[in-house]
Amino acid sequence: MAEETTIPIGPQHPSLKEPANFELTVEGEQITGAELSISYNHRGIEQAVRSKSYLENIYLLERICGICSHSHTTAFVRGVEQLLGLSVPDRARYVRTLVAELERLHSHLLWLGVAGHEIGFDTLWQYAWRDREAVMDSLEELTGNRVHYSINTIGGVREDIDTETIDAIRDRMAELSDRIDFYLETVPAERTVQLRCEDVGVVSKQRAQELCAVGPTARASGVQGDVRKDEPYAAYDEVDFEVITAEDGDLLARLQVRIEELAESVAIIEQVLADLPEGELKASQKPPQALLAGIESGDVLSRYEAPRGELTHFIRSDGSDTPERVHVRVPTLANWPTVVEALKGSYIADTPIVVAGIDPCISCTSRIGVAVAEDEATLADATDSGVVGVDESGTDDDPGGYTLDDLREYGIEWYEGGDTR
Amino acid sequence: MGKLLEWARSASPWILHLNCGSCNGCDIETLDSLMPRYDLERFGVLKKDTPRHADVLVCTGPVTRQMEPRLERIYEQMPEPKLVVAAGSCAASGGVFQDCYSCHDGVDEVIPVDMYVPGCPISPEALIDGLVRLLEESGEGGKASRLRERSEGIFEDSDAPAGVIDDEHVADT
Numbered sequence: 030m031a032e033e034t035t036i037p038i039g040p041q042h043p044s045l046k047e048p049a050n051f052e053l054t055v056e057g058e059q060i061t062g063a064e065l066s067i068s069y070n071h072r073g074i075e076q077a078v079r080s081k082s083y084l085e086n087i088y089l090l091e092r093i094c095g096i097c098s099h100s101h102t103t104a105f106v107r108g109v110e111q112l113l114g115l116s117v118p119d120r121a122r123y124v125r126t127l128v129a130e131l132e133r134l135h136s137h138l139l140w141l142g143v144a145g146h147e148i149g150f151d152t153l154w155q156y157a158w159r160d161r162e163a164v165m166d167s168l169e170e171l172t173g174n175r176v177h178y179s180i181n182t183i184g185g186v187r188e189d190i191d192t193e194t195i196d197a198i199r200d201r202m203a204e205l206s207d208r209i210d211f212y213l214e215t216v217p218a219e220r221t222v223q224l225r226c227e228d229v230g231v232v233s234k235q236r237a238q239e240l241c242a243v244g245p246t247a248r249a250s251g252v253q254g255d256v257r258k259d260e261p262y263a264a265y266d267e268v269d270f271e272v273i274t275a276e277d278g279d280l281l282a283r284l285q286v287r288i289e290e291l292a293e294s295v296a297i298i299e300q301v302l303a304d305l306p307e308g309e310l311k312a313s314q315k316p317p318q319a320l321l322a323g324i325e326s327g328d329v330l331s332r333y334e335a336p337r338g339e340l341t342h343f344i345r346s347d348g349s350d351t352p353e354r355v356h357v358r359v360p361t362l363a364n365w366p367t368v369v370e371a372l373k374g375s376y377i378a379d380t381p382i383v384v385a386g387i388d389p390c391i392s393c394t395s396r397i398g399v400a401v402a403e404d405e406a407t408l409a410d411a412t413d414s415g416v417v418g419v420d421e422s423g424t425d426d427d428p429g430g431y432t433l434d435d436l437r438e439y440g441i442e443w444y445e446g447g448d449t450r
Numbered sequence: 451m452g453k454l455l456e457w458a459r460s461a462s463p464w465i466l467h468l469n470c471g472s473c474n475g476c477d478i479e480t481l482d483s484l485m486p487r488y489d490l491e492r493f494g495v496l497k498k499d500t501p502r503h504a505d506v507l508v509c510t511g512p513v514t515r516q517m518e519p520r521l522e523r524i525y526e527q528m529p530e531p532k533l534v535v536a537a538g539s540c541a542a543s544g545g546v547f548q549d550c551y552s553c554h555d556g557v558d559e560v561i562p563v564d565m566y567v568p569g570c571p572i573s574p575e576a577l578i579d580g581l582v583r584l585l586e587e588s589g590e591g592g593k594a595s596r597l598r599e600r601s602e603g604i605f606e607d608s609d610a611p612a613g614v615i616d617d618e619h620v621a622d623t
Contacts, residue, residue, distance in 0.1 A: 040520055043499030046477050047469050048517060069516045070471045073552040092546050095475025095571055139478065159486040176475040176571045392473045 033061065036377070040069050044147060044381035047391035051384070055377060063372040065365060070395035078355045083109055083321050086352065087181060090342075093357065094393045095176050096139065099125075099132045100335035102181040104342040105355070107262060108331035109183055112324055112346050115313070119264075119306040121185035126264040127301045128172065128180050130294040131198075134205070135164040136336035137287045137294075140388045141212070144284065147382040148225040153216065160208045163201040170194050183320060185311035195302050202295050209291045217285050226280035230371035230383040233278055240366040244338020246387045249286045250278035256334035268300045280386050287388075324348060335360055337388050359393035455531060459505045460585045462494030466504035466528070470521050471553060472511030475571030476538035480508055483574035490578060501527040506581065509563075512540040512547040513554040525561045533564045533584055537577060542566040564588070 034055050040048035048069035054062035074093055078086050090105050091098045103125055110117060117125075138161040145153030165175045171194055172178035172187075180186050216222055232242065237250035247254055255272040257265040273289040275282035313320060326348040333340045338360030347353040364387040371383050469477050483490045484497055498504045501524045513521060525534070536557040539545035544555030557563050565587075567580035 040517070041468060041501075041524055046467065046481065047474065048471075048520070069520075070469070070511070070514060071516065071552050072471055072512065072514055072547050073550040074547075077547070077550050089546050092473045092475075092570075095473040095478060098473075098475070155486050158482065162485075162487045165482075175573060176479065390474065392469075392471075 032056070038380070045384065045389070045391070047389075049384075049389070049391050051380070053372070053377065053380065058376050058378075060372050060375055060377060060380070063369050065369065067365065067391055068395045070392045072395070075355060075357065075396065079351060079353065082318075082350050083183065083324070083352060084317055086355070087183070088179060090355070090357070091177050091179060094359075094390055096136050096390060097132060097335045097337065097340070097393070098177045099128050099180065100333050100340050101342070101357070102179070103129065103263070104331045104333040104340055105344070106181045106183055107333070108329045108342050108344040109321075109324075110312075111329045111331070112327055112344065113183070113320055115184045115320070117185055117312055118309040120189075120308045121310050121312075122264045123301050123305050124186045124188075124190060124310075125181065126268070127190070127198075127298060128168070128178055129263065130297045130301070131164055131168050131171075132178075133294045133336045134291060134298075135161055135168070136388070137291050138164065140287060140385075141216075141284075141291075144280075144382065144385055147385045148221065150219075150221050150225075153222075157212075160205060163205055167194075167198045167201055170197060182311070183317045184313055185309070187310075189310055190305070195305070198298070199302060202298055206292070206295050209288065209295065212288050213292065216288060217281060222284065223281065225379075225382060226284060229280050229375060229379050230386050231277070231279045232367045232371055234276075236370055237278065237367060240370060241363050242338075242367045243360045243363045244335070245283055245286045245290065246338065246364045246367060248272065248274045249282040251276045254339070256332045256339050260332055262333065264301065267304070268297050270297050280382060283386055321350060324350075337361055337390060337393075338363060357396055359390070359396065361387065361390045361394045362396065364389070365394070456588075459531075459588075462496065463505045463533075463581065463585060464496045464498045464503055465506045465508050465581075466498050466501050466524070467508045467510070468521065468524060470509050470511040470517040470541070470557065471514030471547075472538065472540060473571075476510035476541070476569075479571050479574055480510065480537060480577060483577050488574040488578065490581075495581065501525075502529065504528055504532075506533045506535060506584070508535045508537050508577075509541050509557045509561075510537045512544045512550070513557055513560050515552050515554075518554065518560055521557070521560050531588075533588060534561060535565045535567060535577075535580055535584060536563045537567045537580070538572050539568055539570040542568060545570060 036053045036055055037050065038053065039050040050066045050069070052064040053060050074089065077089060081089055087102050087105060090101045093101050138157045142154040142157035142161070145151065145157065168178055169175050171190060172180045180188060232250050234251040237247050237252050242250065242252065243254065251274055253272060253274060256262070258272055270293050273286050273293060275286050324346050326346050328343070328345050331342045331344065340360055341358045343354070343356040344352055345354040368384055368387055371386070372380065375383055467477065467480050482488065484495070501507070507525065507528060509521065525532070534557065536542050540547055541557045544553060547553045548555055554560060565580050565584040567576050569576050
């Protein structure tokens with residue numbers, strides 16, 4: 030019987046490019062427990078949002094994540110548009126959809142490469158990232174920047190798309206389509222991939238639902254769920270596409286789901302380019318500052334299907350020119366519990382690919398910072414200030430964790446509702 | 451000895467990339483510059499996974515408070531002579547995260563920086579240009595003599611402690 034050992038990994042480590050720390054409890058080669066600390070990238074964006082105008086916040090929130098930046102701006106501007114009662118013109122909705130799908134393509138191709146790298150299949154890495162350049166070129170031509178496209182503005186989009194760009198994107202998508210067929214045929218059938226991914230990191234459908242997994246991670250476990258279908262935004266109610274699911278819940282299933290989603294994205298882009306309506310780009314010719322001057326107070330919850338799953342922005346307006354609160358719930362945060370679930374029982378060597386399996390984005394996730402007090406004195410300090418187990422990343426206004434009163438309420442609720450559990 | 455190091459480094463600089471609270475944009479672009487399209491590897495640039503093998507540290511992000519001690523430690527672990535590139539607007543000045551309670555305003559608040567590459571995010575071309583200029587400037591005829599002095603400090607002049615940063619030369623670079 031092997032002895033239990035704790036292995037700390039990170040925050041600087043070779044497998045992921047972002048800082049994250051994993052403490053693995055192992056027995057021999059097998060992982061028996063895992064603890065994650067994932068808030069090294071906490072920058073305090075939700076606090077900064079409150080000191081900036083709605084217009085400035087588009088560009089700040091865009092920089093939550095450099096991979097799914099369009100997701101964050103779309104979710105935010107949609108919320109603000111709801112507060113203002115603006116209806117976005119058709120052409121703008123289509124351009125948003127176009128950029129969103131290009132973003133999904135680049136994100137999934139990026140993941141495909143990283144997944145290849147994690148299992149030591151660097152050829153796939155180089156292939157996927159080479160093909161990804163076609164998408165990056167399209168985004169650059171369309172918006173002017175490779176990352177952080179800033180195409181969204183309140184009430185519409187900033188840039189129009191001309192016929193030359195449309196033709197260029199069409200050509201690239203045709204080429205990319207062939208490459209995706211090639212991946213679909215070769216990658217899941219490749220022996221290296223099968224050996225490393227089949228029956229590794231399995232999350233059953235029931236566990237995926239219980240742990241509230243989202244996006245391709247949930248869909249690979251057979252959970253139907255896609256905001257694009259459930260609550261269509263932009264132009265998704267006017268395009269035809271399938272929600273891809275798989276049954277097995279292992280890494281091979283996630284690989285399969287993501288590659289098939291690539292094909293769906295290409296199909297959506299082709300439809301958007303074919304049906305692009307003529308018309309205005311913005312809801313109103315007034316400058317956005319003038320529109321925002323009339324913002325009502327109220328709450329709004331905006332949902333969006335980011336490449337990694339469902340993203341929600343909660344926006345509370347108090348009628349002033351800065352939002353009172355913006356809370357961001359990112360898909361990666363929802364998916365972390367499945368990682369802990371999948372790590373238990375797997376081998377140490379599988380850690381990188383199991384972690385990479387949910388396509389983690391630490392810069393997205395680092396919204397909160399909860400730490401357990403190390404000793405009595407620290408705990409006493411924390412109790413005095415009314416906050417338990419919260420590190421410096423919380424603020425006075427928004428401690429980001431439980432206060433003692435919250436904990437008490439939670440405890441009462443838990444014990445009283447015991448018979449229903 | 452300084453010449454040997456200089457030759458080896460400019461022929462094949464090994465880089466370590468560290469995300470100090472960046473949004474991923476610059477990190478992906480840094481990796482992208484090593485990928486088939488830009489292919490920095492053909493110039494001998496290799497991405498290393500450990501600070502002990504690296505010549506150049508490419509930092510991205512405004513340096514969050516949690517990453518600060520880690521960044522310092524990784525900088526200390528790198529062998530002399532070492533060069534630091536602050537990649538992206540955040541790493542150079544804090545960018546959009548200026549004045550955030552959990553961030554510094556750039557890498558140079560924590561460790562000395564030799565080259566700033568602007569952009570939000572940096573384009574791979576900008577990073578390649580930055581690296582080439584950095585290696586040129588740190589070379590024999592360049593104006594950044596700090597590096598040479600440091601390496602001399604290690605191998606020849608035992609009076610000068612290695613790793614001590616001379617303010618005058620930092621201002622030069």
